[in-house]
Amino acid sequence: MTTRPGIVGLLLALLAGGCGTTDPDFSLLAASSLTEVAPQLTDAYHREQGELDIVHDFAGSHSLATQIIEGRRADVLLTADEASMARAVDAGAITGDPVVFARNRLVIVVPPGNPGGVTTLSDLADPDLLVAICAPDVPCGDLTARAAADQGMVISADTLDPSVRSVLTRVQSESVDAGVVYVTDARAAAGSVETLALPGGGPTGAPYLAAAVDGSDPDATGFVDWLTTEPAQAILGAAGFEQP
């Protein structure tokens, strides 16, 4: 009986903590493939503006577009393709025009030591090999299908993952023999995977788009415009992204 006030107090404190959070100063919703680079970008942009409470949220581009269309408050949306951004624009959830700020390329990643003996993309047609790629509905999967079509082959995939990051995780955990991810994902995972280039470098990826969300503060537009400037492009380039 004596413990009860303590427990009630603890619950109240937790509730107060949960309800007491205010709106962040700057919230960025970004495609999964931007997981490492987005915090570097917001850091660099906001450095001169002093301490800010910045929130990043990473998910599939279409999931993020849906959240914004359904009324989630945020400042900036970064998508890995045009289709998801177009949905947000059509729904009136964006102010101004979206800006292309980067492009990406695909590579093959294999676990250390390359247990499956993969040398090139056409090896992934082997049904005995365990292969993970992105689902055709998400940007990286669409690009993977194009890369395979360019080589006149079909990848014998054992899983079509809804996010490029889950493909990467499967290779890192050695659950599969090979996966196809963005060059930027491979670079972020350097050390835990080996990277093989696609024949001829593979097709150039869909553009990454940035836009200020409807109702965001004016600073959001400033950030979007800044993404195409030299300092931002230097950060993106270091992470493996290509110029827009």
Add this chain to the structure above:
Amino acid sequence: MRPPTRTPRLLAVPAVLGVTLLTLPIVALLWRMPWSSVIDLWAEPETVDALRISLVVSLTSAALSVLLGLPLAWFLGRMPHRWSRVVRAVVLLPMVLPPVVAGTALLFALSPRRGLLGPALDGIGITLPFTTAGAVLAATVVALPFFVITAESALHPDADGLEDAATTLGASPATVLRRITLPRARPAIAAGAALAWARALGEFGATLTFAGNVPGRTRTLPLAIFEDLEGGRFESALAVSLIMLAVSLSVLVSLREKWLLR
């Protein structure tokens, strides 16, 4: 005539709130449903494939849950208390574990490349990850606990001494099980099987992690819905959700009439 039972009126407030909380999302789902194109979206080959995989996986998983769970539930009521406490906790663990963790753990156990048992199984020609059998396994890990806890209480040694009486009168343990214990537990067994089936049908995280997502092989309805949402195909996601609602509602209602209300 029975005297009218008196319930404290105030209880109605949280009760109504509870029902609202559970029905509001479903109502909203139906409100946004693209009714005019629902039939066309259902006829998509991908949707038909996913429905077929879902039915195969969830029904097999429910059958496996009964097959493994019934003896387990029976023993739970008959082993020494200190042991049953441990076994029960282990059995219930997958209910609290996020399904993606269960799927990852299954992969650690059975991956043909690096799993605990996977390479040995692979050596004798059994590969489970990224197969339909793997999807069944993933669904069973999360569904089995639901069957066991539902069936367990009904399989407890009886307090009224009916089982003891039968034994005293010369019935063998098998006869007691067949003639008294099981018939009496029938509604709970049916309810447990229905719960396990429903849980297996809705399974998502463990399936995606362990069995992957390949059309016609491991892509179940929940995986198809998630992929539709990630691909921005909103209307298809809603239409497929409607199939899940309709299938589960009709099965659960018919089960209730046939089995649960005797």
